[in-house]
Amino acid sequence: MSEPRGNAVRSEPSARAAQLDAADELAGLRKRFVLDDAVYLDGNSLGALPADVPARIDDVVRRQWGELRIRSWEESGWWTAPERIGDRIAPLVGAAPGQIVVGDSTSVNVFKALVGAVRLAGDGRDEIVVDATTFPTDGYIAASAARLTGCELRPVEPAEVPGALGPRTAAVLLNHVDYRTGRLHDLPSLTAAIHDAGALAVWDLCHSAGALPVGLDAHGVDLAVGCTYKYLNGGPGSPAYLYVAAAHQDRFDSPLPGWNSHAEPFGMSPTYAPAPGALRGRVGTPDILSMLALEAALDVWDGVSVDSVRAKSLALTDFFLDCVSQYVPEGRVESLTPPAHADRGSQVALRCADAGTVMKSLIEQGVIGDFRHPDVLRFGFTPLYVGFADVERAARVLGRTLGG
């Protein structure tokens, strides 16, 4: 049906997409990525390749490794990469410099953070509370951290956390954004409730960093971890990071005190003495190729405001939900993603009985999202490179696939 001119809200989705794209202040960033004709809505699993990364990695491999070899540990800044790149991530998650080190996987960093938090919490606190809806690895690692520190593990729905805290609670591990539903949890109020109970708050930022403001320092988060291959576009399996709030650093006691976290790593002392600051979150020799690919990928963020990214992210998910309601037959899908902006990350999850088959068909038609067992279609919206025309096309193809 034809819509009245000048009323963007009621115009055809394709016309609205064109208007929204024309007004998008981040639209120019798309050309900084390698993209093709597909609509890539899986950046919440693996971010697209930033265009400058291949040449940088080639230089790291051919010149830094091939020619300078061992000298690159100093001359190419390899040795200090974990803290240098941590300081590049810091402004994206609201952290002052000197609190983040990059390295190891998210799982390994969850382990460091949780054991470290239990030790910081001190005697008499022997319970770890974990998000019952967490991405599984966090729960598995939390169980191991609890077992090794003599704590009890309590899985609790995030909304129930404040009521579940008590004098035994040492640490609480929560996801900022739920990997399955895309629900954004209330980091400021949950952190405050955890502190009121005398416990430490450990946040997993995998699905929020690079998509929305986090405010680690402002909200007094104690420890945090995150991956870098989703909204930070660091590449497949790029190293994760660990945030240790400045106030805790002198007492942070890592369960993985490798030589890279030693105060004098080349002193080769048989006795361990931790380095000051966030450095004590380091473990072994950093994986330089993956780490420097991440560093190159972060250049895209220069001059980009996380608030602008958040505004566009919400506009993208709003528009997608609108388009879905217009294109998809009633009752064919159910959104698991909260309608309120305050509760929404940067993805939309749609429950759909035949989700596995549907996603396969979408991918064949050039709309790349992913399927999460058993019945979830997951679409991630990376504001740096997804546009509104992409969103309209994705919803249109989905509607057609579902018989609309």
Place this chain on the structure above:
Amino acid sequence: MSEPRGNAVRSEPSARAAQLDAADELAGLRKRFVLDDAVYLDGNSLGALPADVPARIDDVVRRQWGELRIRSWEESGWWTAPERIGDRIAPLVGAAPGQIVVGDSTSVNVFKALVGAVRLAGDGRDEIVVDATTFPTDGYIAASAARLTGCELRPVEPAEVPGALGPRTAAVLLNHVDYRTGRLHDLPSLTAAIHDAGALAVWDLCHSAGALPVGLDAHGVDLAVGCTYKYLNGGPGSPAYLYVAAAHQDRFDSPLPGWNSHAEPFGMSPTYAPAPGALRGRVGTPDILSMLALEAALDVWDGVSVDSVRAKSLALTDFFLDCVSQYVPEGRVESLTPPAHADRGSQVALRCADAGTVMKSLIEQGVIGDFRHPDVLRFGFTPLYVGFADVERAARVLGRTLGG
């Protein structure tokens, strides 16, 4: 002085070098590496760049990540890389397939191996014995593993290990080759002594894998770890590996049970159930760029016999020690490396009062070794790309630098 013709042993070092290079069956491998005019004797710290790696990494970045993106987890074999590459390392350390996974740093793998070993050892065994001369990170991590499992840590010189074992010993962590002196420890007899005491043997192969036969299966080693950036030439900070002997795999209980080690990683179950086999040594998402650089680097080993590598390694270090005794003024250096072949790895360590200054000068003259605090000149000999003329030149430059 002139030497009798036909007596290679007594000929001039440069003539002997030419003879030895001419007879070197591995000499052809040198062209598979990117090398320059320098003599690179630091491959025991960072292996040289294999010539085929840059193009492979470029393909991984541009095509696998840039074009296939998320599809590469299946289509480019990313997901199975840790165990596939583990099986490439296996023959180099005498392991049958299915016992090695690649990933994480050596330090993290030491932690998995030691905590796993203590759990395998069972009740009543609450002592971890660690090589008192170990590379420091192994000792630091062993202390953490002991603390978290309620064990006592006992540092013991490797030669004293058999007499130090008792009914409380759960696990013993030893280095196959000492990082400082280049001493090769007797893996078969020490492993047998550890087993006689009912404990588990955990070996660190960082300085032996790729330089000499290890024989993990043949000697019944329980667990082992190693890095891949020394004699395996995997690149700066390339991922380490964990060996879990087949006999222990069903009971191996990792302290880092990340989702990659789950029996059904995409089942997203909140309950952990370990995968069968060596897979349970995996943790989080593997760092694909570093890992696939390693995979490309391992191609150099196709058709290469570790026994030939060992024979050349001993010939190189023998020749270096001969040249040093000829070129370097008496008493100016003292070899810390054992003269007996059975006790020698693939490096020569020379004690020298002003070692720091001397190494700086050697490097300026194109002879790249390294300095280990406080007084050690360390020279590593990678048989795949170091030749005998290199060795002669290195000793000659050293002799000149030391006033010979």
